[in-house]
Amino acid sequence: AQTVTQSQPEMSVQEAETVTLSCTYDTSESDYYLFWYKQPPSRQMILVIRQEAYKQQNATENRFSVNFQKAAKSFSLKISDSQLGDAAMYFCAYRSAFRGGSGGSNYKLTFGKGTLLTVNP
Amino acid sequence: GAGVSQSPSNKVTEKGKDVELRCDPISGHTALYWYRQSLGQGLEFLIYFQGNSAPDKSGLPSDRFSAERTGGSVSTLTIQRTQQEDSAVYLCASSLGGRERDQPQHFGDGTRLSIL
Numbered sequence: 001a002q003t004v005t006q007s008q009p010e011m012s013v014q015e016a017e018t019v020t021l022s023c024t025y026d027t028s029e030s031d032y033y034l035f036w037y038k039q040p041p042s043r044q045m046i047l048v049i050r051q052e053a054y055k056q057q058n059a060t061e062n063r064f065s066v067n068f069q070k071a072a073k074s075f076s077l078k079i080s081d082s083q084l085g086d087a088a089m090y091f092c093a094y095r096s097a098f099r100g101g102s103g104g105s106n107y108k109l110t111f112g113k114g115t116l117l118t119v120n121p
Numbered sequence: 122g123a124g125v126s127q128s129p130s131n132k133v134t135e136k137g138k139d140v141e142l143r144c145d146p147i148s149g150h151t152a153l154y155w156y157r158q159s160l161g162q163g164l165e166f167l168i169y170f171q172g173n174s175a176p177d178k179s180g181l182p183s184d185r186f187s188a189e190r191t192g193g194s195v196s197t198l199t200i201q202r203t204q205q206e207d208s209a210v211y212l213c214a215s216s217l218g219g220r221e222r223d224q225p226q227h228f229g230d231g232t233r234l235s236i237l
Binding site for chain 2: 006037044046050091107110112
């Protein structure tokens with residue numbers, strides 16, 4: 001079974017500064033997806049960024065970028081020019097790329113326990 | 122368009138009562154997932170529906186939990202004889218499903234369930 005570990009329960013950053021959130025995972029699969037989700041107090045899970053394991057290039061989405069180290073099974077999120085609206089719980093998640101025998105159940109997401117990010121003005 | 126809709130937003134009930142939580146996925150999404158988020162924890166997979174296939178129930182924590190999906194659209198998660206450890210936020214997600222593997226899951230706002 002896959003596991004996802006986020007070793008930082010809480011992080012804080014000054015507005016306009018850069019912060020990096022850590023995530024490691026364990027899997028025996030070679031093809032998979034990794035995600036970072038943001039959960040503000042409204043509870044809705046918002047997809048921030050996605051990385052496909054077979055792609056060498058690190059994904060970027062505006063101020064958000066990842067450092068994907070496949071051999072080390074590490075997937076960190078970097079937030080540049082932090083804004084007050086970035087304050088939220090951030091979850092790292094894993095999903096297999098292989099369709100399961102039951103018709104796709106491998107597509108379930110496995111989440112870490114989250115990192116609470118505080119942005120100080 | 123409309124996102125994933127969940128109701129109720131909050132539910133408080135007494136221990137031992139049954140509860141039903143509802144999820145209305147995005148129109149056209151054939152895949153539907155239920156997750157549970159306990160206090161201070163990440164999301165835990167409960168059950169998955171894909172079209173007319175048999176659901177994957179491997180994440181349900183006990184036989185007090187069940188779910189159905191009528192007409193391939195709305196889903197109901199039922200918890201019977203609720204216990205205090207059932208207190209959590211229950212999140213529903215949907216995706217296009219099908220054979221395309223790169224289908225992101227879209228989440229609702231969840232139902233916060235509190236068992237007294």
